[in-house]
Amino acid sequence: MRVTHLGHACLLVETADRRILIDPGNFSSGFEELTDLDAIVVTHNHPDHFDPERAPRLIRANPRTPVHTDPLTAESLRSEGLAAVPTRQGEEFEVGDVTVTPVGELHAFNHDAMPRIPNVGVVLRADGEPTLFHPGDAYDAEPGPVDVLAHPLNAPWAASRDSIAFVARISPSVFLPIHDGLLSQQGRQMYSGHVLQFSGVEGLDYVDLRDDESATF
Structure with a gap:
């Protein structure tokens, strides 16, 4: 498995001979010119995870690429004449030899004035490859055993204590x-240091990818 961090929440995951792009949002860059993708996955309909301008252009530039998104984003894309399959917890789908398991249902609570929208994280599994979990914007999903946790390090909805507890629970x-x-x-160093110091996960391997950097697992 090779993972490229395209900034903020956007990852290009290459595993089992498949290329899966997750959360092309407006804090990210480098995804605009991607082609030959095997799937585009969106966890929820906030612009830092789904850029309302560039992501639809990306989908149009990859007309044969299946698009799997939370129900709200799927509805938004359909209104633009673009096809998307709504992801729902427990409804697995296949991308070649990769099994994608949607987990979670709602975005983390932020504020009473901000309605909670659908948020569906994804677990990627393939024989002989590490398992990767991208939770979107929530810490409450139950993904099962996970090798690589793409961990939301900081957000308006995230308290450091909950971030640390999430890593401890997923282990x-x-x-x-x-x-x-x-x-x-x-x-970044402070937040990551807190996770490493206080999560209590033995042998936790910290992989710090800057924008447009990759790592192989």
């Missing part, structure tokens, strides 16, 4: 910070 082999577009480098 991955690899801690890969994402959702970091609001942080300075010093802030």
Whole structure:
């Protein structure tokens, strides 16, 4: 498995000879020119996860690529004449030899004045490859055993104590910070350091990918 961090919450995951793009949002860059994708996946309909301008252009530029999104984003795309399959918890689908398991239902609570929208994280599994979990914007999903956790490091909805507890509960082999577009480098180091120091996960491998950097697992 090769993972490229395209900024903030956007990942290009290459596994089992498939290329899966997750959450092309407006804090991210480098996804606009991608072609030959095997799937585009969106966890929820906030612009930092689904850029309302560039993501539809990407979909039009990849007309044979299946698009799987939370129900709200699927509805939005259909209104633009674009096809998308709504993802729902427990309804697995296949991308070649990769099994994608949707987990979770709602975005994390932020504020009483902000309605909670659908948020469906995804677990990617394939024989002989590590398992990766991208939760979108929530810490409450139950993904099962996870090798690589793409962990939302910072957000208006996220308290550090909950972030640390999430990593402790999932207990991955690899801690890969994402959702970091609001942080300075010093802030990223502080938040990541708290996770490493306090989560209690033995042997946790910290992989710090900057924008447009890749790692192979």
